[in-house]
Amino acid sequence: xxxxxALDLPDETRxxxxxxxxxxxxxxxxxxxxxxxxxxxPEGMHxxxxxxxxxxxxxxxxxxxxILSSICAALATVRSRRPxxxxxxxxxxxxxxxxxxxxxxxVETSPNFASLAADxxxxxxSLGIEPNEKASVPHITLARFxxxxxxxxxxxxRPGSRPDNRVGGPLTQATADLLRAAEKMSSTSFGASSASxxxxxxxxxxxxxxxxxxxxxxxxxxxxx
Numbered sequence: 538x539x540x541x542x543a544l545d546l547p548d549e550t551r552x553x554x555x556x557x558x559x560x561x562x563x564x565x566x567x568x569x570x571x572x573x574x575x576x577x578x579p580e581g582m583h584x585x586x587x588x589x590x591x592x593x594x595x596x597x598x599x600x601x602x603x604i605l606s607s608i609c610a611a612l613a614t615v616r617s618r619r620p621x622x623x624x625x626x627x628x629x630x631x632x633x634x635x636x637x638x639x640x641x642x643x644v645e646t647s648p649n650f651a652s653l654a655a656d657x658x659x660x661x662x663s664l665g666i667e668p669n670e671k672a673s674v675p676h677i678t679l680a681r682f683x684x685x686x687x688x689x690x691x692x693x694x695r696p697g698s699r700p701d702n703r704v705g706g707p708l709t710q711a712t713a714d715l716l717r718a719a720e721k722m723s724s725t726s727f728g729a730s731s732a733s734x735x736x737x738x739x740x741x742x743x744x745x746x747x748x749x750x751x752x753x754x755x756x757x758x759x760x761x762x
Contacts, residue, residue, distance in 0.1 A: 543583035550728035555579035644675040
């Protein structure tokens with residue numbers, strides 16, 4: 538099974554981001570084709586705390602269940618003194634707009650998000666799960682580009698500009714429209730929330746895109762004395 542731990546979104550934020558995604562998606566599908574971008578399902582959007590990956594032997598259900606039980610027991614020990622506050626703001630690209638691979642919605646969090654993610658990583662690494670190489674950057678993945686060449690060169694062939702071959706190919710009209718529209722949303726607010734629990738999800742990779750099933754929920758706020 539393929540697992541990850543994440544914070545959920547309030548319905549109003551999911552709806553607001555979904556509307557923005559529809560507007561952007563219409564630009565990449567203007568020609569009736571699937572376009573260069575694979576968009577996420579709004580119902581599956583989340584803020585990842587820890588990507589765990591594949592665990593257990595799929596040919597041995599008892600092995601998967603034993604490992605799952607150990608993971609759940611470890612995650613149940615993660616605590617924070619207060620909820621994680623989140624503000625969902627802006628649309629951008631990883632690694633940047635010149636070499637786009639991922640479209641994201643930014644998430645501004647309270648400082649305890651970092652410690653919650655680190656503690657989650659720590660308790661799972663004690664089970665032999667590979668720790669993160671770097672700290673988590675809170676965001677919501679909205680889309681991924683199908684290939685480096687399908688999106689074109691965002692710098693285009695502007696007069697006087699130096700060609701940028703890091704991505705390759707001329708800028709398509711759909712790409713230019715998407716970049717301009719996303720830039721206008723760079724500071725758009727999609728709402729805020731306060732999370733006092735996180736969830737363990739199982740991920741199913743399908744040709745139509747990833748689907749997620751919530752496995753278990755973990756309240757993490759320490760009770761008041």
